[in-house]
Amino acid sequence: MVSIGGTLALLVVVALMASVAVVGRLDRERAARVGDAVRARLVMGVPWGTLVVMGFVLAVYLFVQDGITDWHDPVVLPYRAWSYFYPLGMLTGSFSHADAGHLTGNLVGTLAAAPIAEYAWGHYPRKRGSEAFSTWKTNPWLRALVVFPGVVIAVGLATSLFAVGPVIGFSGVVYAFAGFAVVRYPLATLLSTTVLQSALFTIYRGVWTPVLEVTAQPSPPSAPSWATVAIQGHAVGLLIGFLLGLWLFRRRGELPSPGRLWIGLLLFGFARSFWAIYWFRGGETYVLYRGLGVVVVAWLAIVLAVAAVGPERPLLGRWSPGDSAGQVAASSADGGRDRSRSASERLREAIAGRGPDGSLRGTIASASPRGAALVVVLVLLGAMAGPAIPVNAFVVSGDTGDAGEEGTLAVEDYSITYAEGVENRLVGAVDIGPLESATTVETGGVIVSSSERQIWTDAVPAGELAFAGRSTVVVGGPGWRESVTATRAGWTATGGETAYQVWLAPAGGEPQHAFASGPARAALTLAGHDVSIVPEGGEFRVAIEGEVNATAELPDPGESVTLGPVTFEREGSGLYGAVEGTRVQVASAETYGELE
Known part of the structure; x- marks a missing residue:
């Protein structure tokens, strides 16, 4: 049926x-x-390179990350770009994904942007006089199935190498597709990466989950949506794609009008959240500098547009080595264009810091708006990518918690434990001054570390486990995977805090006690005694302090225990204290939500 x-x-x-x-x-x-137009640019009118790339990314998810075993929960930790000293992560970070939703989002983004980039490049040679199949360089099938995917993989490796932090995901390359395509087809790229991408998402969800039933429920603490956007990695990908497109389409003479390019860049920047410049302010507080972000997007659109289609005439007219300071000869017959040297020659001179006469004054005078803007773009790319070098040179310090210690599980080269108020153990491989303490940030939760892989992370933050009560961490590597389940149980004292404990259990193994919080004292007294819930060694005890100091194991449901003048009774998830016929609730079992 x-x-x-x-x-x-x-x-x-x-x-x-x-x-x-x-x-x-x-x-x-x-x-x-x-x-006809599509078949003139693509073999059989099909973006074969895009399909090959999407198949490659899907294959990484299924067979490298073992998504074929569990579609929604692949092996993630070993395939992040943790450090230059962990080559596997650097090689796979841009092509791996955190879960099925992450993968789907990037595949849909690729399907929206990559065909435009592939069409703009073309499978058939564009150079005058060249013929298809005459050499390997002009072979359309080779260009479609090898060259295009090869460049994409190279860009993916670049985004891994120059993205800050343990990145994972193909989104940097998706932005490179958009950056490349926008140079040739700015408005088509804008529509494709916004309207078309949204439509593709809707179609996918309409087929995959045509009927969705959702029940309103509380959610765990989470960062605002704009604080989850990897702006730096996206910007690096966008600029790499833009520069590749600029190099190709300037050679072909296929650049759009300044107005079309500017509006495409501006609206793309706003639509893809490049305005989301934010920082952290301790704990779980984030600060969004939205106004600054709008200014940055506006100026970035101007600089990129000028770098692509700006004037090539010298900013200050034609420079002559004989000119005195502050004097620049006005151009005459050629309308101010210095045609004696190519734009690339002027750019090389500008980068070298010299003009036609070898002087800095000549450099400034002979620089064109287009060349100056291109230098700004290169500097911007360097400023974006540069910080990744010291950050990605971090390694895990030796003090990470040994696998033999109490409360720590060993799974191959991984150590899994639970801790709170601990410092991040990633440190610089070399002494780099202020960056030496850049990661001395306290954190807590299920900590996964591996000195061999340079991994140290709170795989399940303490707040997330407190909300869900139970969470599974998957570790592994090429050809293997293992899961470890963290379970939390606790009792909340009436008017007070929560006493809780955490257990870790490997798949098919016995739970191992990993953590116990401090006692939780109720905001009441019974017969002059303070009442506390004490977590200890995997058990919970009830304690009284006053004239009588005593403790006992928490009674089972339906049973009771007497400490001094107080009788404690357990009913379901509640603990009650009774003194001479007066009965009050002193604690309740902690309840948990469900992670989406």
Whole structure:
């Protein structure tokens, strides 16, 4: 029997195919022209390179990260770009993903942006006089199936090497696709990466989950959406793609008008959250500098547009070595354009710090707006990528908690434990001054570390485990995976804090006690005695302090225990204290939500 969801998914596919067929039939001439144009640039009109790249990324998820075993929970930790001293992570970071939703998002983004970039580049040679299949460089199939994917993989490796922190995901390359395509087709790229991408997401969800039932429920503490955007990695990818596109399309003479490029860049920057400049202010507080972000996006659009299609005439007219200080000869017959040297020659001179006469004064006078803006773009890329070098040179210090210590599990080269108020153990491989203490930030939760892989991370933050009560961490490497489950149990004292403990259990193994918090005292007294819940050695005890000091194990449900003048009774998830007929609740078992 076919379910309602399956029927709706089939209807979505049929409706879309029918829409395409009907529109193609109604507008045959335009459809034919579009088809001819696409086939003139792509072999058989298909973006083969995009499909190869998407297949490669999917294969990494399925067979390297073992997503084929658990589609929603792949092996993640060993495939992040942790450090230059951990090559596996650096090589796989840009092509791996945190979960199925992360993978789907980047594949949809690739499907929206990569075909435009591939079409702009083209499978067939564009150079005058060249013929397809005459050499390996002009072979359309080789360009589609090898060259395009090869460049994409190279860009992915660059985004891993120059992204700050243990990055994971293909999004940096997706932004490189957009940066490349926007140089040639700014408005098409804008529409594709916003409207089309949104439509593709909707279609995917309409097929994958045609019926979705959601129950309102509390959610765990989480950062605001703008604080989860990897602006630095996205910006590095965008600038790399932009520079590659600028190099190619300037050579071909296929640059758009300044207005089209500027509006495409500006709206793309706003739509893709490049305005989200934020910082941390202790604990779980984030500060968003939205106004500054808007200014940055506006100026970035101007600089990139000028670098691509700005004037090439000297900023201060034509420079002559004989000119005195402050004197620049005005250009005459050629309208101010210095045609004696190419733009690339002037750029090399500007980078070298010299003009045609070898002087700094000549450099400033002969620089064009386009060349100056291009230098700014290169400096900006360096400023974005540069901080990644010292950060990615961090290694794990030796004091990470040995696998043999109480409360620490060993899984191959990994150590898993639970701790609170501990410092991040990532330190610089060399003494780099202020950066030596850049990671001395206290954190807590399920800590996973590996000195061999340069990994140290709070895989499950303490707040997340406190909300869910139970969470599983997956560790592993090529060809293997292992899961460790962290479980928290606690009792909240009436009017006071929560006493809790944490256990860690390997798959199929016995739970091991890993952590106990301090006691939790209730904000009441019984017969002049303070009452506390004390976590100890995997058990919970109730304690009284006053004229009588005594402790006892928490009674089982339906049972009681007497300490001095107080009788403690357990009813379900509540603990009650009774004195001479007066009965009050002194503690309740901690309850947990459910992670989405």
